[in-house]
Structures are given as C-alpha cells and as structure tokens.
Amino acid sequence: MTDLVRNEVQEKLINGVFNCPKEFTLSMFSGKWKINIIYHLGKEGAYYFSEIERLLPAASHKELSEKLKELAADGLVKRTEVKDQRIKVSYSLTPLGESLLPIVNAMYDWGTKRLRELKLDDKATFGLGEVKRPASEK
Amino acid sequence: MTDLVRNEVQEKLINGVFNCPKEFTLSMFSGKWKINIIYHLGKEGAYYFSEIERLLPAASHKELSEKLKELAADGLVKRTEVKDQRIKVSYSLTPLGESLLPIVNAMYDWGTKRLRELKLDDKATFGLGEVKRPASEK
DNA sequence: CGGAATCCAGTGCGATACTG
DNA sequence: CAGTATCGCACTGGATTCCG
Numbered sequence: 158m159t160d161l162v163r164n165e166v167q168e169k170l171i172n173g174v175f176n177c178p179k180e181f182t183l184s185m186f187s188g189k190w191k192i193n194i195i196y197h198l199g200k201e202g203a204y205y206f207s208e209i210e211r212l213l214p215a216a217s218h219k220e221l222s223e224k225l226k227e228l229a230a231d232g233l234v235k236r237t238e239v240k241d242q243r244i245k246v247s248y249s250l251t252p253l254g255e256s257l258l259p260i261v262n263a264m265y266d267w268g269t270k271r272l273r274e275l276k277l278d279d280k281a282t283f284g285l286g287e288v289k290r291p292a293s294e295k
Numbered sequence: 296m297t298d299l300v301r302n303e304v305q306e307k308l309i310n311g312v313f314n315c316p317k318e319f320t321l322s323m324f325s326g327k328w329k330i331n332i333i334y335h336l337g338k339e340g341a342y343y344f345s346e347i348e349r350l351l352p353a354a355s356h357k358e359l360s361e362k363l364k365e366l367a368a369d370g371l372v373k374r375t376e377v378k379d380q381r382i383k384v385s386y387s388l389t390p391l392g393e394s395l396l397p398i399v400n401a402m403y404d405w406g407t408k409r410l411r412e413l414k415l416d417d418k419a420t421f422g423l424g425e426v427k428r429p430a431s432e433k
Numbered sequence: 434c435g436g437a438a439t440c441c442a443g444t445g446c447g448a449t450a451c452t453g
Numbered sequence: 454c455a456g457t458a459t460c461g462c463a464c465t466g467g468a469t470t471c472c473g
Contacts, residue, residue, distance in 0.1 A: 267398060
C-alpha cells in the first residue's frame with residue numbers, strides 16, 4: 158500500500174468525503190524512507206539530495222526522488238535549487254514538517270523501548286509469534 | 296508494501312541487525328486498517344470479529360482477518376475465543392497495544408488540525424500540489 | 434462465525450539507462 | 454547533480470470458495 162493509501166486519502170480529500178484524520182496523518186509519512194527523511198532533516202537540518210542518498214544507502218535513487226517529491230507536494234519538505242557548478246537541490250523541513258517531529262520522536266521512543274523489551278525475551282522468537290518469511294532469502 | 300516493510304523489519308530483527316526504532320514502530324500499525332482497529336479497540340473496548348467488520352465496512356473479510364492476525368502476532372491485540380452457539384472471537388488491546396494510543400491520538404490530532412487548515416485553502420488544490428490520480432476512477 | 438486457500442488484476446519498487 | 458522513463462518481478466488485496 159503506502160502510495161495506495163496516499164492516493165486513496167487524497168482522492169477522498171478531493172471529493173470532500175474524507176473523515177479520518179489519523180489515516181491522513183499516516184499517509185503523510187508511511188511511504189518507504191519517509192520517516193527516515195523527516196527524522197534526519199528534523200534532527201540535522203537541510204541536506205542535499207546526494208547527501209540523503211549517502212545517508213540512506215539502502216534506498217534507491219528512484220525511490221528517494223519519488224518520496225521527496227511527495228513530501229514536497231504534501232508540504233512537509235521544502236525543495237531549494239542551488240546553483241553550484243552543477244545544480245544541487247537542498248531539502249529541509251517546512252514548519253508543517255517540523256510539526257510532525259513530536260510524533261516521529263514518540264515513535265522513536267516507543268520503538269526503542271519495545272526493542273529493548275524484546276531483547277530480554279527469548280532471542281529465537283522475539284515474542285513476536287509467527288513471522289512470514291519471504292520465499293527468497295537474501 | 297506495508298507487509299513488505301513489516302517483513303523486512305522482522306527479518307532484520309531476527310538477524311539481529313535491526314537499528315531503526317521508528318521504522319519498527321511504524322511497521323506495527325502501518326498496514327491497512329490497523330490504526331483504525333487500534334483506535335476503536337482503544338476507545339471503545341473489545342469487539343467481536345463481526346462487529347469490527349461492521350465497524351469498517353470498506354475493509355474486506357480477508358484483510359481484516361490478516362491484519363488482526365498480525366496485530367495479535369505483534370502482541371498489540373489479544374484474541375479470545377468465546378463459545379456462544381457458534382464460536383465467536385473477541386479482540387481487545389493488550390497493554391502493549393494501549394501504549395500506542397498516545398501516538399495514535401497524536402496522529403488523530405495532527406490530522407484534524409491539518410485537515411482544518413486545508414479546508415481554509417483553495418478547495419480545488421487543497422494546497423497539496425499535484426496529486427497522482429489512479430487510471431481508473433471509481 | 435471466523436479463518437484459510439486460490440485466483441487474478443493492480444501496484445511497488447529495484448535495475449538500468451537517458452535527459453538537462 | 455537531480456530527475457524521469459522503461460521493464461520486470463514480487464507483493465497486495467478483492468472476490469470467491471471451502472473448512473471447522
């Protein structure tokens with residue numbers, strides 16, 4: 158989903174039938190890498206595109222490009238072109254993007270705490286019950 | 296994705312290479328309908344499966360079934376079988392699930408506020424910039 | 434009633450390659 | 454440097470059907 162959800166949510170918005178604020182919020186940052194981007198921009202300030210790529214080496218060029226575009230369209234991130242010798246593009250949070258930081262931080266804290274608890278449990282199961290494994294192991 | 300993210304996150308966990316608490320938290324409730332389920336169970340208490348279906352009529356039987364299973368596997372939701380004449384299954388939040396409520400509520404509040412702001416803008420654009428529209432209009 | 438299996442169309446996303 | 458287009462496979466999720 159993710160983009161599916163985002164599209165659905167935005168369609169509903171356009172048609173004026175939208176009524177679920179939490180889904181809307183989720184759709185803002187539940188795309189791949191989006192929270193990471195928001196988190197880093199919030200914590201460390203502006204980054205160039207190439208810096209973000211280095212920051213998140215597992216993310217593909219395409220994906221990053223698309224997600225940044227969405228974040229900008231949603232008004233969470235500001236895109237600024239800078240003429241160096243080549244053109245560079247700097248990304249930073251807008252005030253709206255910054256207003257999401259408390260939620261991102263709360264998620265960070267919750268995750269940290271929960272991961273610590275899990276490590277105290279049996280390492281084999283992690284207390285998670287069954288886990289679907291993809292067919293192909295990497 | 297969604298489940299993709301969830302699977303990735305859990306794989307990493309198993310392999311002990313996990314290091315991103317916020318992704319982990321996101322993976323807990325970013326599947327379709329999951330926040331809705333958590334929200335309702337948190338606000339109104341336990342529900343039977345069939346009640347949840349009625350509560351979220353747009354969600355398919357299959358989807359609800361799968362997501363509840365995941366929520367239970369993640370320890371956020373407790374599954375209880377009740378022998379009526381048929382077997383009914385009751386779902387409620389675990390304490391762990393309840394500990395997510397502050398985040399869900401923060402998302403609710405952020406979304407509410409943001410949606411209100413958007414309504415003050417031009418209704419045509421909603422201040423969102425471009426919106427991808429699916430090929431097929433429903 | 435609740436869940437699981439099967440089938441199938443629609444989408445996400447990586448790899449690669451091309452523009453300005 | 455940043456962004457876009459194309460291709461191809463894996464995954465999602467709706468509809469339907471079957472089991473306890």
